[in-house]
Amino acid sequence: MTSIAPRSLALLHVVDSLEFGGLERVVTDLAIAQRDAGHRVAVFSINATTGFRPTLETAGIEVLVGDKHGTLDRAVLRALRAASVGRGIDVIHAHNFVPNYYAAFASLFARRAPVLVGTCHDMGMRLSHRRLRWLYRWSLTRTARVAMVGQQVCDRFVQSGIVRPDRAVTVLNGIPVQRFRNTDARRLAARTALGIAPDAPVIGCVGRLVGLKNHRLLLEQVPALVARHPQLQVVLAGDGPLRADLAAQAQGLKIADRVHLLGARNDVADILPAFDVFALPSQTEGLSIALLEACATGLAIVATKVGGNPEIVHHGDTGLLVEVDDGPGLGAALETLLDDAALRARLGANACDWVAQHASVDALRLAYDAFYAAALAAR
Numbered sequence: 001m002t003s004i005a006p007r008s009l010a011l012l013h014v015v016d017s018l019e020f021g022g023l024e025r026v027v028t029d030l031a032i033a034q035r036d037a038g039h040r041v042a043v044f045s046i047n048a049t050t051g052f053r054p055t056l057e058t059a060g061i062e063v064l065v066g067d068k069h070g071t072l073d074r075a076v077l078r079a080l081r082a083a084s085v086g087r088g089i090d091v092i093h094a095h096n097f098v099p100n101y102y103a104a105f106a107s108l109f110a111r112r113a114p115v116l117v118g119t120c121h122d123m124g125m126r127l128s129h130r131r132l133r134w135l136y137r138w139s140l141t142r143t144a145r146v147a148m149v150g151q152q153v154c155d156r157f158v159q160s161g162i163v164r165p166d167r168a169v170t171v172l173n174g175i176p177v178q179r180f181r182n183t184d185a186r187r188l189a190a191r192t193a194l195g196i197a198p199d200a201p202v203i204g205c206v207g208r209l210v211g212l213k214n215h216r217l218l219l220e221q222v223p224a225l226v227a228r229h230p231q232l233q234v235v236l237a238g239d240g241p242l243r244a245d246l247a248a249q250a251q252g253l254k255i256a257d258r259v260h261l262l263g264a265r266n267d268v269a270d271i272l273p274a275f276d277v278f279a280l281p282s283q284t285e286g287l288s289i290a291l292l293e294a295c296a297t298g299l300a301i302v303a304t305k306v307g308g309n310p311e312i313v314h315h316g317d318t319g320l321l322v323e324v325d326d327g328p329g330l331g332a333a334l335e336t337l338l339d340d341a342a343l344r345a346r347l348g349a350n351a352c353d354w355v356a357q358h359a360s361v362d363a364l365r366l367a368y369d370a371f372y373a374a375a376l377a378a379r
Contacts, residue, residue: 009090009372010040012083012114014099018043018063019051020264021208022289023121026173026364027095028052032059033176033365044083046076046102052266071131072105080106089114091372094143096121097136104139117375119147119171120157122286122307137162144375147171147368150287150308169371172311173287174364177356180296182273190274194260200231201338204275204299206268206290207282209240209261214281214304214325219246221331222255229338232258237271239264272297276344277337283324285309292359295351300344302333312359318351 013031018024027043032055035041042062045053053063064083066076080102084092092107092114094100100118107113118140140146146163147170148154154170157163191198203225207213215236226232236246236259243261250259265271268290272278278294278301285291285307292312294301301319303309313319320337322329337344 007373008038008040010088011042011372012089012092013041013043014080014092014094014103015043015045016096016098017047017049017051018045018053018056019049020266021051022173023095024052025289026121026175028055029174029176029361030364030368031056031061033361034368035059035061037365037369042083042089044080046073046080046099071135072102077102077106081110084114085110085112091375092116093368093372094118094139097132097139100143101135101139104142107142115372115375115379116143117145117147117371118143119149120153120163121149121173122153133162140164140167143167144378145169145371147371149173150311152308152311153286169374171364171367171371172359173289173292174359174361174367175289175292175296175355176361177296177359179269180272180293182298186270186273190271194235194262194271194274196233196235196260196274197231200233201229201277202233202235202275203277203279203334203338204235204237204272205279205281206237206272206293207280208238209236209242209246211242212283213238213240214283215242215246216249217281217325217327217330218279219249219253219255219259220327221334222259223253224331225334225338226255226258228335232338233260234258235260235262235271235274237262237265237268268293269297272299275299277302277334279330279334280304280309281322281330282306282309287311292355295355295359298348298352300337300347301351302330302337304330312354313351314354317347318354319347 031041044064046066046068048067056063068076092103094103158165158168250256278299280303287308303313304324305321315321320333322333
């Protein structure tokens with residue numbers, strides 16, 4: 001049973017959108033957990049969106065949607081101000097930099113503005129744009145506390161001077177771990193749905209099909225792996241601008257018959273049990289939700305040594321780490337796991353235990369309860 005929060009708060013989460021993605025999944029799960037714990041919760045999307053909106057509304061959470069055009073859309077600012085100021089909102093919780101500066105502008109000059117807090121889910125290269133960087137820095141002067149989704153994100157933003165150290169707090173992302181519990185029945189059902197034989201080895205990856213996710217490097221390793229594992233299948237769940245390029249690459253490598261491009265999915269928890277090995281060859285990451293979900297499913301993981309990945313994957317304990325863009329190293333790690341079922345089982349069990357202890361949605365909700373309390377106390 002979920003415990004009731006010490007103080008019921010009126011919370012407004014502000015996001016870019018609710019389209020299917022890791023950040024959006026975290027906000028959706030967090031909002032539902034907060035409502036279940038006794039908070040009054042609403043979500044404001046700056047952009048027109050669908051995605052997780054039905055999930056939130058089915059859970060009884062109000063969703064308000066803008067339709068942003070340009071850097072500062074006045075109509076969206078007015079709608080956000082109406083949603084936050086004068087409705088008894090205690091805390092506006094902005095997720096990443098555009099929602100943060102929109103929330104800061106929306107509450108400007110309000111007599112009884114809610115406390116503004118933010119979460120930095122890692123914004124990669126997006127803050128290289130000078131104007132956006134200035135807007136975010138300005139908004140942080142009006143932000144009581146900033147949560148960072150991992151220690152590496154916190155260190156980078158504090159050391160660069162973007163976030164003041166006295167306002168920065170590390171809060172690991174969390175997922176509803178029970179949703180991802182693996183069983184033999186779920187494994188068989190997932191493979192049946194994908195048309196994959198029960199005994200075929202499967203390498204899978206979940207993520208947008210963009211260059212930084214480095215799916216191309218993963219596919220390059222497949223022909224050599226097939227030589228030792230003739231039934232090998234590869235599943236890529238996610239969509240993006242490189243989908244056609246990856247399909248063409250698979251064709252050129254003569255592996256198209258064993259590469260499954262699933263497109264965007266909102267049933268990842270039902271797909272992951274089909275995998276034997278989860279591969280994340282990204283060139284950059286924050287604190288990957290896909291990686292946490294793979295841990296909760298009990299999968300053996302190979303991930304690159306970037307961003308927050310080493311905070312989740314402890315080499316030789318909860319998975320294997322390889323260097324970025326190291327094709328031979330990636331191939332060797334995948335080969336090691338495909339060859340050793342006992343090693344896969346050990347790493348997967350350890351990963352499952354780790355995520356349950358450190359990155360559950362209940363732990364996330366409790367961390368944010370304390371985060372809000374500190375921000376309100378400093379008002």
